[in-house]
Amino acid sequence: MLKLPFLTGRRAWVLAAIIAAAAGWFAWSTIWGREKPPELTTAEVTRGDLEVTISSAGKIRPRDSVAVGAQVSGQLTELLVEPGDEVERGQLLARIDATIAETNVEASQAQLRELEASRKQQQASLDLSRANFERAKMLFDNDAIARAEFEAAQADYTVAQGRLEAINAQISRQASTLRAQRATLEFTNIYAPINGTVVSVAAVEGQTLNAAQTAPTILTLADLSIMTVETDVSEADVLRILPGQEAWFTTLGDGTRRWPSVVRQVLPTPEVLNDVVLYKALLDVENPESRLKPQMTAQVFFLTGAARDAVLVPVTALQSQPRGGQRPGGGSGGGSGAGGREGGGRGLMQAEASEARGAAGAAGGGGDPQRREAMRAAREANPGAEMATVLVMQADGTPRPQPVLVGLRTRTQAEILYGLEPGQTVVTGEVAIPRPGSGQQQQGGQRGPGGAGGPPPGVRRG
Template identity: 60%
Template sequence: MAKLRIPKKPFRLALFAGAAIAAAIAGSMLLSREKAPEYQTAAVTRGDLQVTISAAGKVQPKNFVDVGAQVSGQLEQFHIAVGEKAEKGDLLAEIDETRAAAQVEADRAQLKELNASYAQQQATLELTRANAERAKMLHEADAISRAEYEATSADLKIAEARLAQLDAQKERQQSTLQANIATLEFAKIYAPLSGTIVSQAAVVGQTLNANQTTPTILRIADLSVMTIEADVSEADVLRIQKGQPAYFTTLGGGEKQWRTSVRQVLPQPEVLNDVVLYKVLLDVENPDEQLKPEMTAQVFFITGEAENAVLAPVAALRERPAREDRGGERRRERDGGRNLMAANASEPETSEDDQARVRAGAERRARRARPGMEGMRAASDANPDAERKFVLVMRNGEPQPQPVLVGVSTRAQAEILWGLSEGDVVVTNEKVSAPRIQQNNDRSRRPRGMGRRGPR
């Protein structure tokens, strides 16, 4: 039986190919592990920045009146419909005036009766006065007794008192008549101010009872000036002051912004679900009446802003430079100081001009040790509220620490008062590649004591 022979040459080629692939994989992993870290960067731009406090609010007319009925009765007619304009003094509605008119007529009849009684009493008083004068003459002539004289004098006083009583009753009835006439006039409701009828709470035919409370039948408002009532949390209200600029938008207004300012911060808060909210009032002109009552407004209170400023991402700001960068900076300062001392020690005695040149060179070397810090100090003095931060600026493909002075900032961007220019590229984050992550994981899982093997 013949033996099966396997060719040796293809088998060797396969071995060589496998070894080459393994070497390539190992080389690529080694290169990827030693690859320099990548950085997430962003460019420094120029633009406007605004720091705001946002709050939700409602749009209401600044001046409005809830018109009510002061008399009871059936609502007979509306003369102006909702949405129409009315001038002050225009007739708005009428209430049935039958009972009020009847009461006025009754008061007038009673007043006439009192006037008649008053006239009768006046005549009685004149007669009583004449009898009293006659009795006095007779009593002086001893024609009548003293008792009869005193009786006529008492009748005179009684007649005068009765006339005074009727006069008081006439005044009281006159006042009652005037009050009932006013009640009759209240059956016609007039506009208390010029404005627009924005709502109607009663309908024609409805019976109104004004004996206990004043029923509201409509609301008239002046829509030329509106007030925004914004609810501000207690965490933000201390940063809002009277006269502070603000603007707001509405749901249906698109991107349109209405500019205004704070008129008043009400001191009494409103607590909703344990959340303390303060009412902040803002007025805005509304000549075209685009703003309507009860509109929802998103209010933005401006606490800081910068125009045409250098802007950098907030993610690029750091509290201090990296440790190796600070060490390099300290070494540069130390080397600069040593060079300055060596130069002063080796310098022979020279003239004043030579000494001035030496001092100037020393100052230049000191400035090179801390480049540009004079400008930062000047900017810091001009902006005492600014913060000092550091950023990493990409220069020649490498991140370099750079101190900066930060002004106003939002959650995304910050105003750079000093240290950066438009177009600079700053580091916002460092990208860690997958091989480096795997390498770090391998190192973290390696047991203690398993390092490089030394000679046995």
């Protein structure tokens, strides 16, 4: 290999640095040295429906459910249903061993018959005492017997009356005991208290049930034709949720199907979890096909506002106000964020000024008084609406600031009450709007291809 003596050592490093600098300058001048046209992300103005909602998560449960238990102790001899069975009110579900209850009823019946026999005897004694008393009274009135004999007959009659009353009371008490024991015997048969579905069974045949302290649960019935969604609402949103308010929800297994409903009740007592205050909101929904199951997870949406067949744009199309200089009405030059809220008449003046400046810079003309008057009328017709600015793409490919009246908005879309028509194209993403005729630089320190009056460069929003 041929070696050049003048390219050795320090001279070789200097020459390499010069070559690298020249290559870097050439690449910069070729790729970045010339101005590029702005890259603007755009979207078309559409027409559709818009809903503003408050979302929360909840659980689905039956509105009416009953835990069927045993009122008597004993062995479960028969269980006549299984989970999933449909039952009607009054249908026999299970039987408990009734041997002890039957013997108690038989003993009470025998004791009642004994008391009724004693009543017959006492009734005969009472009749005899009444006859003796009446005879003694007649003889005493004719001075045929002594007063002592008359009083003795009177006392015997009174005692006989008391004994009969006591036996009658015993018979009543025994009859009550017999009714209670017959009811206990009837409790050995478990009947369905409501129409519904057997959702769970907690006992098995042969199991001994002890109802001395608490009623043991045998099975659970639920009416699955009407389900209730129980959802947690934060204290920040609960004041915007009222009974009768429209709502809808989706399930975890089928997120495409909406289940419409209304708010039945907001429970007054909150639940505090990790210092977070949550209120329970209840929604009822019919479930004729039994598609909804207990303990399903539901994503609930409470409807707070809706617009049908409205003019819609992406929220990212709402631009900030022009920066720099004083605004009409004495405002300073700081612009609001995309879709920021403007205040009353001042927002209208700012929007009109933006329109005039945009028209002068992009189209070379002044503001349209008729359009400003229409905007003022729309603002008066919608006092709760917000003012904003969008950039509308013109036929020559340049964006023009356009004031608009914004109604409802979600995280992705906004309703335009006035200022845009479906089919127009708007710029999405935050774009600097310069003052026409000024020489100030664009946002990011770059000028447009046509100077200060040219179209502003767009900044893509990721």
